[in-house]
Amino acid sequence: MELVGSTLTATYAHPQPAPTSFLPAVGTVTSSYRDRFPHHNLAHSLSLPWRPNTYYKTVSNYPTLSPYCTRAQRVCESTMLPFVSNRTTLFTRYTPDDWYRSNLVNYQESNSSRHNSERFRVDTSRLIQDKYQQIRKTQVDTTQNLGERVNDIAFWKSEITHELDEMIGETNALTDLKRRLERALMETEAPLQVARECLFHREKRMGIDLVHDEAEKELLTSLLSPSFIVTAVAPSVSSQVFSSGSSVQQQNGLAKRQVSSLQSLFGENLGLGSVHHPTCVTWLSLHQGSVSDRAAQHELEKDLSDKQTALRIDGKCKDLRNTSEGVSYFRGVERVDATVSVPESWAKFTDDNILRSQSERVASTKLRDDIENLLVVTANEMWNQFNKVNLAFTNRIAETADAKNKIHVHLSKTLQEIFQIEMTIESIKKAIKEKSAFLKVAQTRLDERTRRPNIELCRDTAQLRLVNEVYEVDDTIQTLQQRLRDSEDTLQSLVHTKTILEQDLAVKANTLYIDQEKCMSMRKSYPNTLRLVGFC
Structure with missing residues (x-):
């Protein structure tokens, strides 16, 4: 080709x-x-x-x-x-026939494509309208359901609010009864208040001084009085019971055990065995009613808070529109089922809370009708206990003051030793600095002798002596540095001991201040026998 x-x-x-x-x-x-x-x-x-x-x-x-x-x-x-x-x-x-046939095919293909496209556009437009109407209807139904849910929540919220007001009124009435019971024992409350204040102040002792000594034991024993349950045990037992997070039955059982154990404790301290006083039974009944009322009130308040939150959320959801602010995508939220109840169980839960509150209010009303009076113990027992507490405080103050003086002596000796070891450290550092000059001279001499030419690089006696000198000075410096580290460790140990002594001294000073200034200053006066028995 x-x-x-x-x-x-x-x-x-x-x-x-x-x-x-x-x-x-x-x-x-x-x-x-x-x-x-x-x-x-x-x-x-x-x-x-x-x-x-x-x-x-x-x-x-x-x-x-x-x-x-x-x-x-x-x-x-x-x-x-x-x-x-x-x-x-x-x-x-x-050929021209081929050309015309090709044009005809193109025309037919164009007509077919345009026809299909037009039909597709019409179908798509119809689909868009149908889906819009369907989704619009679904949204309207959902909004209506949300509105019904809001109405249900509002109804139960009003029921809970009404019952909560009734329960708060009953709780206040029970609290007023407790105040009347405390006022009946007002004459015996002042000494017990002093004992509580002493215990409260002694809780501020620090470290090892927070000890259960004789003074604290006598203070606890002094709380064994007619107003013991009302004024002393009630706050501690109530705080433990209410913070336990248990049911009402468990709380009542815990209160009984606390009261029984405290009665036995103080009875044993007095040599009387387990002490049972009508005041204990009266206060225990009052406490049980208070615990039950507070538990029911707490459930109502919690349910009311949940209802308010749900009402706010569902109301917000009901008012949301396509043009509302905050509308956004939350991918996969429809697959998350975080529900924990159905409408029947939801309504039953609130109804049970209301029924329980009503039952507790009936029991509380009966309790208030049953409580009548309290008994008072003799003033001689309180006076004897008052003297025992003062004697225990006096002995404890003397022991603490003696320990504080001894700590002062040890602290002075430790400070003197710290000063001496610091002087030793300075002398070691000075010696290391002096030895470093010798090491520099020896190493410089060795370095200079390496520049001797040819056969003059002789391993002579001077060379050997210089090498030995470098090793000797370096070993001396290492020994001094080790001694410096040991001295610093000793200093740290002394500083640590000083810190411990200073802290212990501060603890003892704090204990003396509490026992001598806080507690004993409050125990300078005490009610006489007539006032303790309530005659004046």
Whole structure:
């Protein structure tokens, strides 16, 4: 095969191969060119301005096909475009029938595509409208359900509020009864208040001085009085019971055990065994009623708080619109089921709380009707206990003062030793600094001697002595540094001991201040016997 001509007009000298089966055959006979439309002669130049003449070349080629017929187009040769023959083209040509069929197929394809697109647009528009109406109806139904839920919550909230007001009134009435009970024992309350204040102040003791000594035991024993349960035990037992987080039955059992154990404790301290006083029974009944009322009130308040929160949230959800602020996507929230109840159990929970509160109010009312009076112990027992407490305080103050004086002595000795060890550390540092100068000189000499030339680098006696000197001085410095570290450790130990002594001294001073200034200053006066028995 020989390539003839330029790049753009190249042809092949050999015959053109047969057309492939997927393209129609190109004919050159006259019958294949039918007059589909009149042909107009070209009046303008037939030259192709975009193709330079230099690209064309005369080729001696003898085609095997018949010459191109121009009779059908009625164009004279002088004005006919000099087309290159079919044999010499690079691309296969089609017939006009193929051209018209191709256009027809394109038209049909265009009509079909536009028809399908139009039908798709209509269906999509209808789908959008249907889904919008469906979602709109669903949203309206949901809003209506939320409104019904808000109404239910508001109803139960009003019921809880009403019952809570009733329970608060009953609790206040029970508290007033307790105050009346305390006022009946007012004459015996002042000494017990002093004992409580002493115990309270002694709780501020620090460290090792927070000891359960004789003074504290006598103070606790002094609380064994007719007003013991009302004024002393009630706050401690109540704080433990209410902070236990248990049920009412468990709280009442805990209160009984606390009262019983405290009665036994103080009875044993007095050598009387377990003490049982009508005051204990009266206060215990009062306490049980107070615990039950507070537990029911707490449940109502908690339920009311939950209802208020739920009412606020559901009200906000009911008022949300598509244009509301704060509306956003929360992916996967529909798959999270955090519910813990159904409408039936939800309503039953609140109804049970209300029924329980009503039952507790009935029991509390009966309790208030049953409580009548208290008994008073004799003033001689309180006076004897008062003297025992003062004696225990006096002995404890003397012991603490003696310990404080001894700590002062040890602290002074420790401070003196700290001063001495600090002076030792300074002397060691000074010695290390002095030895460092010797080490520098020896190492400098060795370094200078390394610059001796050739055979002069002799391992002589001076060289050996310098090396030994470096090792000796370095060993001395290491020994001094180790001694410095040991001294610093000793100093740290002394400082730690000083800190402990100072802290212990502060603890003893605090204990003396509490026992001598706080407690004993309050115990300078005491009610007489007539006032203790309530005659004046």
